[in-house]
Amino acid sequence: MDKDISALWAQIFDIVKKKADNAIGINVHMQNAVPESMTDTTFTITVPMAINKNMIRYRYKDYIESAIEQVTSKRLALNVYVKSDNPPIPPDPKSRERYGPPDRINPKYTFENFVIGASNEYATAAAISTTEKPGYVYNPLFLYGNSGLGKTHLMHAIGNRIHQNDPSANVIYVTSEVFTNEFISAVREGKGEEFRKKYRSADVFLVDDVQFLENKEATQDEFFHTFNELYALNKQIVLTSDRKPRDLVILDDRLRTRFSQGLTIDITVPNYETRVAILQKKASQHNKKIDIDVLGYIAERIKSNVRELEGILIKMISISEISHKPIDNELADYVLKSYLPKTGIVKITSDMIMEKVSTFYSITVQDLTGKVRTSNVALPRQVAMYLCHKLTDMNFTVIGKAFGNKDRTTVMHNVRKIESDLETNESLKSDIDNIIHDLQTQL
Numbered sequence: 001m002d003k004d005i006s007a008l009w010a011q012i013f014d015i016v017k018k019k020a021d022n023a024i025g026i027n028v029h030m031q032n033a034v035p036e037s038m039t040d041t042t043f044t045i046t047v048p049m050a051i052n053k054n055m056i057r058y059r060y061k062d063y064i065e066s067a068i069e070q071v072t073s074k075r076l077a078l079n080v081y082v083k084s085d086n087p088p089i090p091p092d093p094k095s096r097e098r099y100g101p102p103d104r105i106n107p108k109y110t111f112e113n114f115v116i117g118a119s120n121e122y123a124t125a126a127a128i129s130t131t132e133k134p135g136y137v138y139n140p141l142f143l144y145g146n147s148g149l150g151k152t153h154l155m156h157a158i159g160n161r162i163h164q165n166d167p168s169a170n171v172i173y174v175t176s177e178v179f180t181n182e183f184i185s186a187v188r189e190g191k192g193e194e195f196r197k198k199y200r201s202a203d204v205f206l207v208d209d210v211q212f213l214e215n216k217e218a219t220q221d222e223f224f225h226t227f228n229e230l231y232a233l234n235k236q237i238v239l240t241s242d243r244k245p246r247d248l249v250i251l252d253d254r255l256r257t258r259f260s261q262g263l264t265i266d267i268t269v270p271n272y273e274t275r276v277a278i279l280q281k282k283a284s285q286h287n288k289k290i291d292i293d294v295l296g297y298i299a300e301r302i303k304s305n306v307r308e309l310e311g312i313l314i315k316m317i318s319i320s321e322i323s324h325k326p327i328d329n330e331l332a333d334y335v336l337k338s339y340l341p342k343t344g345i346v347k348i349t350s351d352m353i354m355e356k357v358s359t360f361y362s363i364t365v366q367d368l369t370g371k372v373r374t375s376n377v378a379l380p381r382q383v384a385m386y387l388c389h390k391l392t393d394m395n396f397t398v399i400g401k402a403f404g405n406k407d408r409t410t411v412m413h414n415v416r417k418i419e420s421d422l423e424t425n426e427s428l429k430s431d432i433d434n435i436i437h438d439l440q441t442q443l
Helices: 003-019 023-030 052-071 123-134 151-166 177-187 192-200 217-232 254-259 272-285 292-301 307-325 330-336 350-360 367-368 375-391 396-402 408-421 425-443
Strands: 032-040 042-045 079-083 139-144 170-174 204-208 236-241 263-266
Touching: 003 032, 003 052, 023 052, 032 396, 052 079, 052 408, 123 139, 123 151, 123 236, 123 263, 123 396, 139 151, 151 170, 151 236, 170 177, 170 192, 177 192, 177 204, 177 217, 192 217, 204 217, 217 236, 217 254, 236 408, 272 292, 272 307, 292 307, 292 330, 307 330, 350 367, 350 375, 350 396, 350 425, 367 375, 375 396, 375 408, 375 425, 396 408, 408 425
Parallel strands: 042 079, 139 236, 139 263, 170 204, 204 236
Antiparallel strands: 032 042
């Protein structure tokens, strides 16, 4: 390595450490970087691992290029390579488009529109790394964290990027609930072999919310064998959950062990700066320029759920377009009433929620707390449980007792299902907004 470029890199490294907002992350990903060459247009470094490369490219590149310009007085583009990188093997042209677009993958969820912050930077870098050498880097990748923090977005982004890189890859995305339901149907209809062929032919297997497999012994056994076969063939597996593998206590030990054998990363609640950046990104996607103070006002009040954060902004934009009102703090207050618990003596209770939900769906409170599972009762029950989780301080166990001694896992599943459905079902979102509005006006 040239001594001059080594000295330059040392200066660049020092500047970046002082300017960037995450000194620990910089040390982790840059301390083993080696400057390789400098031309009139580029500055090239190598790093030990793909995760280092992706963290630098997506999190620190701007800082580094700015520091390079400060040290060299030249505007140079940063190139980052993994030391052991081999040229990628292009997909076989004969097999291109063999599977078409990935099943159930949302094309709107990409790495480009995912906001990276301290709460998700390692998960993002690992997710990107899996798309560069599927099956050989971080396999399986296990992402966990509370609902609404971006796990599903990253999973869809992985599927989209791999399909973009290799249209012939068979990318399968499925929630563990859908996997379970399809398995039950296959067993009942004698189509077990067809079911196995579908999932065991995957090149990339993306499974959301694996905690739903708890307490389902037959499904767990089928999933275990599917996992093993794909893993043995170096097929990429990505899993998400609301808990780390060892906390999935009602899951077969064999599965917990398999889930833990790759890379496990948590996604935490985004900090204030990241929440504001998320709102800015969402506003930009809707071609809206919103005052930073208004975005900060929202970010100060919604702290734990990115999905809610985005939902509030979209609702504000919609109201503004319909009513021709400005997007300001007054409009934010109006929309936030539906999301924040109301202060004061009177609080929303589970009884109030069940009463409003049963009236809205033309059923009885007894239907909600009973054992009937028909579709006209199942959805209202799920909505009511979701609202109890959202608008009260009741935990899953307490909510279960209020609904006729339902167990915690059932409540959790129902809440997660509504949260998932709200991402794509505008009609359901409208219904829930109306119920919340009725509850708020009742206080």
